[in-house]
Amino acid sequence: MKKNVLIIGAGGVAQVVAHKCAQNCDVLGDIHIASRTVEKCRAIVASVREKKSLKTDVTLEAHALDAMDVEATKALIEKTKAGIVINVGSAFVNMSVLRACMDTGAAYMDTAIHEDPKKICETPPWYGNYEWKCAQECKEKGVTAILGVGFDPGVVNAYARLAKDEYFDKVTAVDIVDINAGSHGKYFATNFDPEINFREFTGVVYSWQNGQWQTNSMFEVGKEYDLPVVGKCKAYMTGHDEVHSLAKHMDGADVRFWMGFGDHYINVFTVLKNLGLLSEQPVKTAEGLEVVPLKVVKAVLPDPSSLAPNYQGKTCIGDFVKGMKDGVEREVFIYNVADHKEAFEEVGSQGISYTAGVPPVAAAMLIASGEWDVKQMVNVEELPPRPFLDILNRIGLPTRIKDADGDRALTFS
Numbered sequence: 371m372k373k374n375v376l377i378i379g380a381g382g383v384a385q386v387v388a389h390k391c392a393q394n395c396d397v398l399g400d401i402h403i404a405s406r407t408v409e410k411c412r413a414i415v416a417s418v419r420e421k422k423s424l425k426t427d428v429t430l431e432a433h434a435l436d437a438m439d440v441e442a443t444k445a446l447i448e449k450t451k452a453g454i455v456i457n458v459g460s461a462f463v464n465m466s467v468l469r470a471c472m473d474t475g476a477a478y479m480d481t482a483i484h485e486d487p488k489k490i491c492e493t494p495p496w497y498g499n500y501e502w503k504c505a506q507e508c509k510e511k512g513v514t515a516i517l518g519v520g521f522d523p524g525v526v527n528a529y530a531r532l533a534k535d536e537y538f539d540k541v542t543a544v545d546i547v548d549i550n551a552g553s554h555g556k557y558f559a560t561n562f563d564p565e566i567n568f569r570e571f572t573g574v575v576y577s578w579q580n581g582q583w584q585t586n587s588m589f590e591v592g593k594e595y596d597l598p599v600v601g602k603c604k605a606y607m608t609g610h611d612e613v614h615s616l617a618k619h620m621d622g623a624d625v626r627f628w629m630g631f632g633d634h635y636i637n638v639f640t641v642l643k644n645l646g647l648l649s650e651q652p653v654k655t656a657e658g659l660e661v662v663p664l665k666v667v668k669a670v671l672p673d674p675s676s677l678a679p680n681y682q683g684k685t686c687i688g689d690f691v692k693g694m695k696d697g698v699e700r701e702v703f704i705y706n707v708a709d710h711k712e713a714f715e716e717v718g719s720q721g722i723s724y725t726a727g728v729p730p731v732a733a734a735m736l737i738a739s740g741e742w743d744v745k746q747m748v749n750v751e752e753l754p755p756r757p758f759l760d761i762l763n764r765i766g767l768p769t770r771i772k773d774a775d776g777d778r779a780l781t782f783s
Contacts, residue, residue, distance in 0.1 A: 372399040373453030373738045374429075376446065376476070378437050378467055380410035381563065382675040382719040383458045383481065383520070386727025388414045389717035390765060391456075392423035392430065397735050400428045402450045404435035405459065417718050437463040443470035452476050454737055456730045461485040461566055465500055472504065472513050477737050479730050481520030483611045485566070490650060491573020494583050495614040501747065508747040515747040519733045520726040521687055521706075522548055522627070523612035525767065527750035528758050529689040529704040530616055535755070537702050537773075538693035541623040544616060545690040549630035551600035552683030552710045552721060556672050558638045561722040564668040568648045571639065575609045578617035578625040589636060593628070598770070598777060599707045600686045603630045615749040623693070642667060674723075681710035681720040702773040704780070706762075716766070725767065732761040756782045 375398050377387050384403065391401045401418075403411040411432030418430060435446055437459050447455060447470060457467045457480040464484035471478035484500040486492075492499050501517055508515050518524055526546045534541050550561065560567040575586040591607040610627035617625050642648050647663045654660050688705025706725070713724035733750075736742035741757050750758075759769050760782035769780045 371738060371740070372397065373477070373734075374398075374400040374451050375402070375734060376450055376452035376455045377401070377403045378405070378435065378443075378455060378457045378463070379459035380405035380407060380414060381458070382678065382723035383727040385414050385417060385675070386713075386717050386719045386723050387456055387458055387731055388418050389421065389423045390728055390731035391734070392418045393425055394731060394735055394765065395424060395428045396426045397738055399453070400450065401430045402433060402446075402452060403431070404433040404437070404446060406434065406436050408432055408434035421716075421718070423717075438466050440466050440469050440473075443467055444474050447471070447474045447476050454734045455479070456734060457481075458727065458730065460563060462487055468501065468504060468515060471515065472507055472511055475511065475513060477514040477516075477743065479516040479519050479733055481518060481524060481726055481730060482566070483518065483614065485569065487650065490569050491576070491609055494576050495618060496611070497614050497749070505747040509745070512745040514737060514743050514745055516733055516737075516742065516753070517747065517749050518611050518615065519730050519750050521729055521767075522546060522610065523615070524729045524750050525706065525725075525759075525762065526687065526689050527612050527616060528753075528755035529769070530620060530691065531751040531753075532755040532759065533689065533691040533702055533704060534620065538691065538695050538700070541620055541691055541693040543624040543626075543690075543692040544620060545626050545628060546610070546612060546688075547595055547597070547605055547628045547690060548685075548687045549595070549597055549600050549603045549605065550683075550685045550722060551603065551630070552681055552685065554677040554720070555680045556677065558635070559672045559674065559677055561674055561677070561720070563674065564671050565664055568639075568642075568664060568667070569650065570610070571608065572643060572648050573609060575607055576613060577607060577609075577627070578613060580624070581622055583617075589631070595628070597686045598705065598772060599684055605630045616751060619749065619751045675719065678710075678714045678718060678720040678723070681714060684709050685721050685725060687725060700774065702771055704769060704771050706767050706769055708767065728766050729758075729762065732758055732765060735761055
């Protein structure tokens with residue numbers, strides 16, 4: 371059954387979501403894009419029309435919305451008759467948008483854990499501080515809420531579930547590795563909202579090991595990975611959203627997240643942090659102006675969406691999963707490789723936005739078909755992975771596996 375889609379947010383990921391919804395609007399329905407800056411929404415609408423992404427003739431409209439305003443969000447959901455809300459705005463608006471969905475009955479999805487602007491890197495499991503508190507209400511009201519359905523979190527959660535279901539009798543470790551081997555040509559930039567990006571790396575690094583939460587500092591633990599296509603890359607253990615849910619759902623397996631960083635990024639990040647420029651706490655200038663250093667840094671860095679035209683290279687993101695099968699230890703690497711240039715040519719965004727924006731559309735298609743319309747709150751690893759990964763294979767994010775039998779594409783239909 372077709373369901374109208376309301377996309378909240380107007381950055382690079384929202385642009386990907388809009389294009390992919392348009393390419394699959396025969397399965398979905400009307401498409402509405404909302405943000406505080408309506409001009410950005412209109413630019414996305416223009417991009418979709420310019421690239422002739424609409425598969426069928428449906429409504430495609432831009433709207434002004436402050437997503438922190440629950441009543442305004444509810445009104446827009448009702449006005450647009452949206453059956454599915456894809457929240458790819460700032461993580462600060464998650465709980466407001468979720469509340470609007472619970473009150474109107476629309477299905478909800480996001481791509482990151484909610485964040486409180488006044489707090490950084492909260493105690494685990496982070497989901498338990500916010501979204502999971504609404505799980506019972508979602509179930510009572512029959513509202514589908516799929517949390518963290520980007521790539522990481524999201525697709526990597528599905529990879530972990532697939533490995534658990536089909537490749538192991540017992541999983542002992544899940545190491546999620548995210549390598550961006552691309553280059554945007556700027557002196558320094560972040561691929562997502564700089565404020566969210568830096569907040570992720572300035573707090574405690576939490577991992578789930580030996581049946582309990584472990585803590586480290588950023589860039590304390592690193593290792594070299596030799597990955598398909600992108601080759602040898604240095605990655606560092608980093609705190610990340612999916613660790614907080616997989617720690618609960620992988621039957622006690624160790625769960626760690628590793629992200630690739632070059633020396634230049636680490637040097638610039640370290641200087642900014644040591645100078646106090648990544649602080650979210652207000653300071654006063656000599657002129658008496660109160661400013662938040664992190665917001666100043668965000669203001670002077672390139673807009674992540676502006677990186678897309680010149681981005682070159684590829685990403686490789688996947689799960690190294692270890693465990694036992696038929697009494698024998700084994701390891702598999704389930705992964706995807708995406709190309710920045712190909713992403714830009716198709717939807718006008720770079721590869722990082724592409725990998726984050728395609729999965730929620732696949733999830734929306736499964737909600738529309740009923741397969742993932744579960745009428746309760748779930749993380750991705752609680753859902754059957756095959757239909758999700760099958761759609762991703764077809765709409766732009768194919769899955770591969772590398773193990774003792776070689777490196778090969780996976781099919782799910």
